[in-house]
Amino acid sequence: MATKDMLPHDPKQDPMVDPVTGEQRVIAPGHTFRSVTEKLSRIVLTSHTPLGWYFGFTVTGGVVVMLLVALTWLFLKGVGIWAITIPVAWGFAIINFVWWIGIGHAGTLISAILLLFKQKWRNSINRFAEAMTLFAVLCAAMFPVLHTGRPWLAIYWLFPYPNTMNYWPQFRSPLMWDVFAVSTYATISVVFWYIGMIPDLATLRDRASSKFARFVYGNMAMGWRGSARHWMRFESASILLAGLATPLVLSVHTVISFDFAVAIMPGWHTTIFPPYFVAGAIYSGFAMVLTLAIPIRKFYHLEDMITLRHLDNCGKVMLATGFIVAYGYMTDIAYAWYSADKWEFFMAWNRIFGPMGWSYWVLITCNLAIPLSTLWSRKLRQNVLFLFILSLVVNTGMWFERFVIVVTSLTRDYLPSSWGTYDGTRWDYMTFIGTLGLFTFLFFLFIRLLPMIPISEIRQLLPQAELDDKKPEVLN
DSSP states (O other): OOOGGGSOOOTTTOTTBOTTTOOBOSSOTTOOHHHHHHHHHHHHHOSSOOHHHHHHHHHHHHHHHHHHHHHHHHHHHOGGGSSOOTTOOSOHHHHHHHHHHHHTHHHHIIIIIHHHTTOGGGGGTHHHHHHHHHHHHHHHHHHHHHHTSOHHHHGGGGSOOOOTTOOOOOTTSHHHHHHHHHHHHHHHHHHHHHHHHHHHHHHHHHHOOSHHHHHHHHHHTTTOOOOHHHHHHHHHHHHHHHHHHHHHHHHHHHHHHHHHHTSOSTTTOOTTHHHHHHHHHHHHHHHHHHHHHHHHHHHTTOTTTSOHHHHHHHHHHHHHHHHHHHHHHHHHHHHHHHTOOHHHHHHHHHHHHSTTHHHHHHHHIIIIIHHHHHTTOHHHHTOHHHHHHHHHHHHHHHHHHHHIIIIIHHSSOSOGGGOOOOOOOHHHHHHHHHHHHHHHHHHHHHHHHSOSSOHHHHHTTSHHHHHHHHHHHHHO
16 A cells, blocks of 8 residues: 555645645644654654563664674684685675765765755654664774674784884785774764764753763754854854765775775786775665665654655665666676676676576676666656655665675686685674674664754754845844
């Protein structure tokens, strides 16, 4: 049975459609400063937490316990419990690392680039997209650390500090570059996320009935009083951080792609990897934004703030980046053919028609065939159920993209005597599923304790805010 969001919209009858432009509104008409503040602050300050939240929090907490069991066994037995044997010395750990880093790219793009371009439709989704970035980077950072086997004995070798043996990390290694790229990315993302919340934390401080809540939110608000000087410094800091974060959208996943592109392994050392890794990261990141936004708007009745225009725009970005990813796939095959290198050609053939070729066709189906044939339709881009299913399909395909790059290139190298197959162990799957649980667990905590939609930025979308901006002109 069709839901309200799935029905076609008549601009003459639907209040969510602007009668002048015919486009979906970014916020429903009829809201005031007070109604926006009350609706969004009530989600955090309510004393009656919804039962659905408790259910999701409990389930994801159980998955986190499974992750702790897998990690405990890993530390006791070593990385031999994973399927990282010769020739596939890189397994799920690197696959999941690259996949999680890609998930976080949409948050930085929505927060920084769309802010610089003054795109108002970002205001409803930028806060939880930024939180998604932080949690995704946290999950990603776990895997290189765990891949060392005994982190407490090995991880400090990655940091550039002098020691008694005068031994320094190998700065020419792209794995070393990852440390700097990811740590910089995480630092800027945390600062940007926190500074953007300061006005809303002050709102929660002023509206909280509990002394403890007022104390906590008051300290986190850092003395915010909403004066003109505060707003001037806030906006200056936001623009400055957006300018710093924008290059990270391009640089971080470019550096991650160097893990493969600077290697001599056939199928890896190709110049198309940096741009199509970045496009693929944004592709999967916006898919995860839809995966989170659609249940949130339904469960908390936020259809008037996370509107069909937001979902439609996310679909358009996915369509554009999906075609860049498709170009990357075709270029990768063209390089192998045009190079006249038999090893490159063999690797391309092996990926498509080899014993693990099924994974290649999964990624082609999930990343190209289904999305690029359907996202052209505006009706489908505004079909909430379809977008939610498609977002899961795309993220599945993007995980298989990393699987294909890592596994199919390593299962067959120069020596047929060392050829093999690859299949993750139960500990590989437990660790990966556990990070999914950790990501969702942290997101449940976030939407319960902090404003997941920026109150101050939503208020700036109201007609009253535009009139307030014009008052000085009228007076003059």
